[in-house]
Amino acid sequence: xxxxxxxxxxxxxxxxxxxxxxxxxxxxxxxxxxxxxxxxxxxxxxxxxxxxxxxxxxxxxxxxxxxxxxxxxxxxxxxxxxxxxxxxxxxxxxxxxxxxxxxxxxxxxxxxxxxxxxxxxxxxxxxxxxxxxxxxxxxxxxxxxxxxxxxxxxxxxxxxxxxxxxxxxxxxxxxxxxxxxxxxxxxxxxxxxxxxxxxxxxxxxxxxxxxxxxxxxxxxxxxxxxxxxxxxxxxxxxxxxxxxxxxxxxxxxxxxxxxxxxxxxxxxxxxxxxxxxxxxxxxxxxxxxxxxxxxxxxxxxxxxxxxxxxxxxxxxxxxxxxxxxxxxxxxxxxxxxxx
Numbered sequence: 001x002x003x004x005x006x007x008x009x010x011x012x013x014x015x016x017x018x019x020x021x022x023x024x025x026x027x028x029x030x031x032x033x034x035x036x037x038x039x040x041x042x043x044x045x046x047x048x049x050x051x052x053x054x055x056x057x058x059x060x061x062x063x064x065x066x067x068x069x070x071x072x073x074x075x076x077x078x079x080x081x082x083x084x085x086x087x088x089x090x091x092x093x094x095x096x097x098x099x100x101x102x103x104x105x106x107x108x109x110x111x112x113x114x115x116x117x118x119x120x121x122x123x124x125x126x127x128x129x130x131x132x133x134x135x136x137x138x139x140x141x142x143x144x145x146x147x148x149x150x151x152x153x154x155x156x157x158x159x160x161x162x163x164x165x166x167x168x169x170x171x172x173x174x175x176x177x178x179x180x181x182x183x184x185x186x187x188x189x190x191x192x193x194x195x196x197x198x199x200x201x202x203x204x205x206x207x208x209x210x211x212x213x214x215x216x217x218x219x220x221x222x223x224x225x226x227x228x229x230x231x232x233x234x235x236x237x238x239x240x241x242x243x244x245x246x247x248x249x250x251x252x253x254x255x256x257x258x259x260x261x262x263x264x265x266x267x268x269x270x271x272x273x274x275x276x277x278x279x280x281x282x283x284x285x286x287x288x289x290x291x292x293x294x295x296x297x298x299x300x301x302x303x304x305x306x307x308x309x310x311x312x313x314x315x316x317x318x319x320x321x322x323x324x325x326x327x328x329x330x331x332x333x334x335x336x337x338x339x
Contacts, residue, residue: 008325012318017076019314020089024072027303034304035059037098075307089311095304099297104308108293112312114184115278115289118204122211127266130216134223139250141228149220157217165210165284172206179206182286207285211278222265226258233257260328267324 035058043051059065063074063082073079075095077088087093094104137146173181183203185191191199230236231254239249279291290309297305 008322012322015318016311016314020076020311021072023307023310023314024075025068027307028068028071030301030303032301032303033059033064034098035062035064037301089308094308097297097302097305099300099302099305104305107305108290108308108312110184111288111290111293114200114204114287115282115291117200118207118211118281118287118289119278121201121204122208122215125208125212126215126219129212130219131223133216134220135227135250135255137220137224138227138231139246141224150224153217153220155217156213157221159214161210161214161280162284164214165207165281168206168210168213169284172209181206182284184288204287207281207287210284211281219266223258223262226262227254230254230258263327264324267320267327 035055039051039055039058042054046054061082063071066074070079074081075088077086077090077093079086081087092105094108096102097104097107100107133149137149140146169181172179180203185196185199185203189196189199231250236249236254239253240246244253278289279295281287282289282292283295290312294306294309297303297309
């Protein structure tokens with residue numbers, strides 16, 4: 001196991017740096033000049049010669065006059081910056097946001113916290129509902145209950161996320177007035193501790209409901225398909241022929257073997273929701289999250305902020321794949337990942 005973990009971490013590091021180089025090169029191919037963005041407001045207040053001199057000086061200060069590989073090495077923290085210090089991604093410096101006029105590290109903290117909290121709660125609730133529901137549908141396949149649930153999942157799978165969000169806002173915020181329409185906390189509040197956490201949960205309740213509702217369809221059908229395939233195996237028929245109780249057959253024999261393909265689907269769904277699926281939810285409910293921040297940075301060509309968010313998504317995906325592989329040994333002891 002130790003040897004396998006060392007290899008996988010080495011693989012993770014290599015892929016991370018390869019992806020970071022590709023992302024840095026792609027965003028630098030886009031016509032954009034951070035120095036020009038910062039100097040443009042001063043064009044009318046300075047003489048042309050002074051403006052040009054300050055513009056060139058700023059390009060030198062930002063290192064924009066250097067080759068791509070040199071700028072990447074400085075951005076990552078492999079080489080000393082123009083001021084003679086190591087100040088890159090590896091040292092915790094994620095760059096400077098030209099749109100917010102602040103370091104990126106001061107901007108991404110709250111959005112990351114909101115997105116992690118939103119996706120963590122919605123994932124736990126979705127799995128707590130879909131796993132028993134999928135098992136029930138597989139055990140009672142082609143029954144009236146299974147047919148009704150399958151029809152509901154088809155409808156839920158077909159509805160766009162933003163449409164479900166608007167519908168839930170109308171029901172729970174406009175008609176019933178139970179939940180707020182958007183935001184991350186009570187405007188102007190200065191809550192701390194438990195009160196702040198509960199207030200944040202209250203404002204996230206409606207986005208969480210939408211994420212859970214939209215995730216039910218796909219995961220329920222995935223669990224049902226895996227369980228039905230497992231229940232049709234010969235060893236399940238043998239276990240039933242021995243007179244074992246149905247609960248023992250379903251949860252001890254069938255479910256553990258069905259978990260292997262289900263765990264891969266669950267992790268893939270979690271990564272997709274975390275890296276892209278929450279963008280629509282955050283936009284619909286005006287929630288300050290990473291997806292909305294990433295979209296705003298793209299629209300304002302704030303590529304230092306975009307690259308920081310992209311590296312965050314890359315790290316989430318790589319760690320998610322590693323956790324999926326490690327979960328195989330917990331689900332099925334026959335899988336030996338160290339060989």
